[in-house]
Amino acid sequence: MRAKSAPADYPSVAELARFGALAEAEAISRGDPHSLVRQVVLASDLDTVRKSAPGSAVVLHPQAAPGEWAVESALRVAWERNAACLVTPRAAVSTGAPARLAQRLRVWLFSTVSDPCADAIELAAQVALPTGARFRIAARCAFDIARQHSPRGILGALNAQLPDTEVAFVDLGGSVIAGRSGALAASDRITVPVPGPDNRRWAELVASVRPGASPTWRESIATVLALATAPLALCRARDRLATSARRVHEQALVDAIVGTHRAVARESDVPQGESESPTDPEAGNDPATGLAAALASAQELGWPTEGPVVGVCLRLERDSATWRELLLTRWAEYDATHPLILHNGVLISWWAGEAVSVAGTEREVRRMLRRIDLPVPVAGGIGDQAPGIASLAATLQQAGMAARAALMPPRQQTAQFADLGIRAILSLLPLAAIAKVAATSLPELVSAPERAVLVRTACAVLDAGGSLSVAARELGVHRNTVLGRLERLRQRGVDTSDPDSRLAMHVALHALDQRPPRNSRPERSW
Amino acid sequence: MNRLVVGGEHLASMRVWADVIANGATTVEVWHQLDAICELVNHVGGVTILPVDGLRPDATVAAFLVVGAPDAMAELPPSGDEIPIVAGALAQRIGRQLDAVVPLDLAGINAFWPLAAAAELGLAVIDSDGMGRMFPMVGQTIYALGGIAQCPMALAGASGEVVVIDAPQADTAERIMRASVRAAGGWMMAACYPMSLAELSGVGLTGMVSKALAVGAAIRKSSDIVQLEQVLARQTGARVLGRGRIVDISGRPMPDGAETLSHPSSVILELFGDPARTLRLEVGDAPLLAFLDGALVAAVPDVLLTVDVGTATVVEISRVAVGDRVSVLVVPASPEWHTAAGTNLAGPRAFGFPIDVQKGDGQ
Numbered sequence: 001m002r003a004k005s006a007p008a009d010y011p012s013v014a015e016l017a018r019f020g021a022l023a024e025a026e027a028i029s030r031g032d033p034h035s036l037v038r039q040v041v042l043a044s045d046l047d048t049v050r051k052s053a054p055g056s057a058v059v060l061h062p063q064a065a066p067g068e069w070a071v072e073s074a075l076r077v078a079w080e081r082n083a084a085c086l087v088t089p090r091a092a093v094s095t096g097a098p099a100r101l102a103q104r105l106r107v108w109l110f111s112t113v114s115d116p117c118a119d120a121i122e123l124a125a126q127v128a129l130p131t132g133a134r135f136r137i138a139a140r141c142a143f144d145i146a147r148q149h150s151p152r153g154i155l156g157a158l159n160a161q162l163p164d165t166e167v168a169f170v171d172l173g174g175s176v177i178a179g180r181s182g183a184l185a186a187s188d189r190i191t192v193p194v195p196g197p198d199n200r201r202w203a204e205l206v207a208s209v210r211p212g213a214s215p216t217w218r219e220s221i222a223t224v225l226a227l228a229t230a231p232l233a234l235c236r237a238r239d240r241l242a243t244s245a246r247r248v249h250e251q252a253l254v255d256a257i258v259g260t261h262r263a264v265a266r267e268s269d270v271p272q273g274e275s276e277s278p279t280d281p282e283a284g285n286d287p288a289t290g291l292a293a294a295l296a297s298a299q300e301l302g303w304p305t306e307g308p309v310v311g312v313c314l315r316l317e318r319d320s321a322t323w324r325e326l327l328l329t330r331w332a333e334y335d336a337t338h339p340l341i342l343h344n345g346v347l348i349s350w351w352a353g354e355a356v357s358v359a360g361t362e363r364e365v366r367r368m369l370r371r372i373d374l375p376v377p378v379a380g381g382i383g384d385q386a387p388g389i390a391s392l393a394a395t396l397q398q399a400g401m402a403a404r405a406a407l408m409p410p411r412q413q414t415a416q417f418a419d420l421g422i423r424a425i426l427s428l429l430p431l432a433a434i435a436k437v438a439a440t441s442l443p444e445l446v447s448a449p450e451r452a453v454l455v456r457t458a459c460a461v462l463d464a465g466g467s468l469s470v471a472a473r474e475l476g477v478h479r480n481t482v483l484g485r486l487e488r489l490r491q492r493g494v495d496t497s498d499p500d501s502r503l504a505m506h507v508a509l510h511a512l513d514q515r516p517p518r519n520s521r522p523e524r525s526w
Numbered sequence: 527m528n529r530l531v532v533g534g535e536h537l538a539s540m541r542v543w544a545d546v547i548a549n550g551a552t553t554v555e556v557w558h559q560l561d562a563i564c565e566l567v568n569h570v571g572g573v574t575i576l577p578v579d580g581l582r583p584d585a586t587v588a589a590f591l592v593v594g595a596p597d598a599m600a601e602l603p604p605s606g607d608e609i610p611i612v613a614g615a616l617a618q619r620i621g622r623q624l625d626a627v628v629p630l631d632l633a634g635i636n637a638f639w640p641l642a643a644a645a646e647l648g649l650a651v652i653d654s655d656g657m658g659r660m661f662p663m664v665g666q667t668i669y670a671l672g673g674i675a676q677c678p679m680a681l682a683g684a685s686g687e688v689v690v691i692d693a694p695q696a697d698t699a700e701r702i703m704r705a706s707v708r709a710a711g712g713w714m715m716a717a718c719y720p721m722s723l724a725e726l727s728g729v730g731l732t733g734m735v736s737k738a739l740a741v742g743a744a745i746r747k748s749s750d751i752v753q754l755e756q757v758l759a760r761q762t763g764a765r766v767l768g769r770g771r772i773v774d775i776s777g778r779p780m781p782d783g784a785e786t787l788s789h790p791s792s793v794i795l796e797l798f799g800d801p802a803r804t805l806r807l808e809v810g811d812a813p814l815l816a817f818l819d820g821a822l823v824a825a826v827p828d829v830l831l832t833v834d835v836g837t838a839t840v841v842e843i844s845r846v847a848v849g850d851r852v853s854v855l856v857v858p859a860s861p862e863w864h865t866a867a868g869t870n871l872a873g874p875r876a877f878g879f880p881i882d883v884q885k886g887d888g889q
Contacts, residue, residue: 045880046881063880064880066879066880067792067808068776068792068806069792069806069808069815069817069879070880070881072804072806072817072819072820073817073820073821073822073881074820075820076817076819076820076821077820079820094776094777095774095776095792095794096774097773097774097792097794097804097806100804101804101819101820104801104819105819105820
C-alpha cells in the first residue's frame with residue numbers, strides 16, 4: 001500500500017499515535033518521536049516485512065503473527081529495515097518480552113485488537129493526506145484548551161496533545177510562565193504573540209518544531225498556538241479581575257469588623273494622594289448585625305476570629321502602590337491563614353486563638369518579613385493582646401503606632417506597642433509637617449554640612465535632660481565633643497538650655513531627625 | 527568389532543550421550559527400564575556391534591524401538607515376549623528372517639532397545655543411527671529421507687497385542703500406529719524400516735553408535751559447564767548461543783494446522799552481559815527454534831540443548847523454571863537434514879512454524 005502527497009509531507013508516528021489511525025492502539029514501546037511514516041505495509045509473512053522500505057508502518061496480519069516469536073522476528077526485521085513502526089495483533093503478545101526487545105531496539109510497537117486490514121487502510125489514507133489528522137489535532141486541542149482555566153492548564157493541554165513538540169509560555173523578558181522550557185532550547189521554533197486584555201503584546205507562546213517538519217505540520221502547530229492565545233489573555237484578565245474583586249471584598253469585611261468609627265488610622269495618618277478603602281455603610285447603621293455578618297463571612301474565608309486577638313500593622317518606609325502590591329502578593333503566597341489587608345492606607349493583619357501571644361505574633365511577623373524579603377524596609381507593629389475580635393480595632397490602632405515607631409531611629413524590624421511607652425505619643429505626631437516648619441525656622445542648622453550630627457547631638461542632650469555625660473555616653477563620644485557641638489548649635493540658633501524654647505526645640509529636632517539625608521539610599525538591614 | 531559389556535564404561539557412556547541428545551527428556555521411570563535391558567544383555571553375554579559392512583550386503587535389518595510414552599511402561603511393564611513377537615510378525619510379513627538390528631535413534635531409552643532386541647534375538651547391532659538426534663515421529667528419519675519405507679512395521683503390546691501396519695503413506699502409518707498405541711495402553715514395541723544392509727549403508731548415519739560412546743565418555747570427564755561446552759563443541763561442532771537466566775515461560779497458541787505432539791510453549795532467557803540480550807526458545811517436544819533479540823539463530827533439525835549452568839547437566843526443557851540459570855547450545859544435525867527434503871521433513875514448517883531458515887541465520 002503506497003500513498004503520499006508531497007515529498008516532505010509525512011505524518012510522524014507520534015502524530016498518528018496521538019490523533020491518527022493508531023490512536024486506539026496501545027503503544028507497547030516508543031521509538032524516535034520524529035520518525036516519519038512514509039508508507040504502510042500489511043504483512044502476511046516475514047518476507048513481506050523483509051521487503052518493506054525504510055519509513056514503513058508495518059501492520060502484521062494475524063497470519064504473520066502466530067506467536068510472540070513471530071512478533072519479535074518482525075520487530076527485528078523492521079529494525080533492520082528502519083521501519084517507522086510495527087503494529088501487531090494484541091493476541092500475539094502475551095509477555096513483556098516483545099516490549100523489552102522493542103524498547104532496546106527503539107522501535108515503535110503497537111498492539112491492537114482491531115482488524116489489521118482496516119488499520120492498514122486507515123493508516124494509508126492518513127499517510128496520503130496528513131492534513132486530515134492534523135485537523136483532528138487542532139479540534140482536539142481546541143476542545144481541551146476550552147476546558148482549562150489557567151495558563152498552566154492550557155499549556156498542559158498543548159504539551160499533551162501536540163506530539164513530539166514542546167510548548168512554553170514566556171513573558172516578554174524571556175521567563176517561562178508555564179509549559180516546558182525545552183521549547184526555548186530548540187533550534188527550530190514557532191513563536192506566536194499573546195495579547196493582553198488591553199490587546200497589547202504581553203507574552204509569547206513558543207513551540208519546538210521537530211527536524212524536517214513539513215510545512216503543513218508547522219502550520220498545524222501555529223494554528224493550535226493561535227487557538228490558545230485568546231484563552232490565555234482571558235485567564236490574565238480574569239486573574240486581574242479576581243484579585244481586584246477579592247481585595248475590595250476583604251477591605252469591606254475588615255471595615256465591618258473594626259467599624260469605621262474605630263478605624264486604625266486617623267484621617268491625618270493617611271498620606272495624601274493615597275486611596276482610601278471603601279466602607280460598608282450598612283455596618284455603620286447597625287454595628288451588632290454588621291459585625292456578626294462580617295464575622296461569618298470572615299470565617300468562610302478562613303480568617304482567625306476566635307479567642308484573644310493581637311493586631312499587626314505593616315508600614316513601608318517608602319510607601320508606594322508597587323511595593324504595597326508586592327508585599328500583599330508575597331504575604332498571600334506565604335501565609336494563607338492570616339490575611340494582610342490594605343485598610344485606610346495601612347496594611348493590617350491579626351493573629352487570634354487561645355494560644356496567641358504578643359511575643360509569638362512578633363516572632364511570626366519577623367519570620368514572614370524575612371521570607372518576603374522586600375527590597376525596601378518594612379516595619380511591623382504588634383498591638384497588645386485584646387480579649388476578642390470585637391476589640392480588634394484597639395489592638396490594630398496600637399499596632400499602627402508601633403509600626404510607625406519601629407520606623408523611627410533606632411529602626412527596628414518590629415516593635416511592640418507595649419514597649420513604646422511615651423514614644424507612642426511621638427509616633428502620632430504629624431512629623432512631616434513639623435519637620436517642614438522646623439526647616440524654615442532653623443535655616444542655619446538645616447543648611448549646615450554636619451546637620452545630621454548636630455541634630456542627633458541636640459536630641460541626645462535633650463533626651464538626657466541636659467546631662468552632657470549621659471548624652472556623650474549615648475552618642476559614644478567624649479563629653480568635650482558634645483560641648484563643642486552644642487557651641488556650634490548655639491551659633492546656628494539652637495540653644496538647648498533655654499527653658500522657654502526647650503519643648504518646641506525638642507519636638508522640632510525630633511522631627512528633623514526622622515528625615516533621611518537627601519539622595520541617601522534606604523537601608524535594607526536592620 | 528566392538529563388544530559392549532553390560533554395566534561397563536561403554537554402557538554408562540552411551541547413557542550419557544542418550545540423555546544429552548534427548549535434551550534431558552529421559553525420566554527416572556524410563557531409566558528403570560535400563561536395568562532390565564542390562565540384565566537381558568548380561569544374560570546373553572553381551573551384544574556385538576558391527577559396522578555396516580560387517581555382514582553380507584543382502585542381510586536383512588530392521589529398526590527396533592518403543593513407540594508411545596515410555597513412562598507408561600512404569601505402569602504397564604513389558605511381559606518380556608514383545609521383542610520375539612514383533613520380530614516374528616515383521617519377518618512373517620516381509621517373508622524373511624532378520625539378520626541384524628539397527629537403532630532408529632540413539633536418544634533416551636530408545637538407544638538401548640536395539641541392544642535388548644539384539645540380545646533377545648541373538649543378533650548383532652549395526653553401527654548406524656536413523657536420526658542423529660531425537661524426533662517425535664517415526665517417519666522423521668534419515669532412512670525415510672533415503673527412500674527406505676517405514677512399513678511394513680510390526681507392533682507388539684504388553685498384553686499380547688500384535689499389529690502389522692503396511693501403509694503406503696508414512697503419515698497414515700503414523701496415525702494408525704498412534705491409534706494402536708493408545709489402545710494398547712500407551713506404549714508398544716515396534717520393528718520397522720526393514721531393509722537390506724546394502725540399502726542401509728547408502729542412507730544411514732554410519733558409525734553413530736561408536737561416536738555416541740566416544741562423546742559420552744568425554745562428557746563424563748567434564749566437571750563444569752565450561753568443559754562441557756568445550757567437549758560438545760569439539761566432538762559435535764556444537765556452539766553456545768548464550769548463558770542466562772530464564773525470565774519467562776509462557777504457553778504458545780497452537781499454529782493453525784500444526785500437528786505438534788505436546789504443549790507448545792516459549793521459554794525466554796535474559797542473557798548475562800550488558801546490555802542483557804533476550805534469547806527466546808520456542809518449544810514443542812523439545813526446543814525447536816531459538817531467537818536472539820528477534821533474530822533466528824538456531825532451528826530444528828539442529829538440536830537445541832539447555833544445560834544447567836551450576837551442575838553442567840542437560841535439563842529437559844519441560845522441567846526448567848523461571849529463575850533457572852542455563853546455557854543454551856545448538857548441536858548441528860547431520861548434513862542430510864539440511865537438504866531440501868530434510869528440511870521439509872523436519873524443518874520448522876514440519877512443526878507448524880511458518881518460517882524458513884535463511885542463509886546466514888545463526889551466524
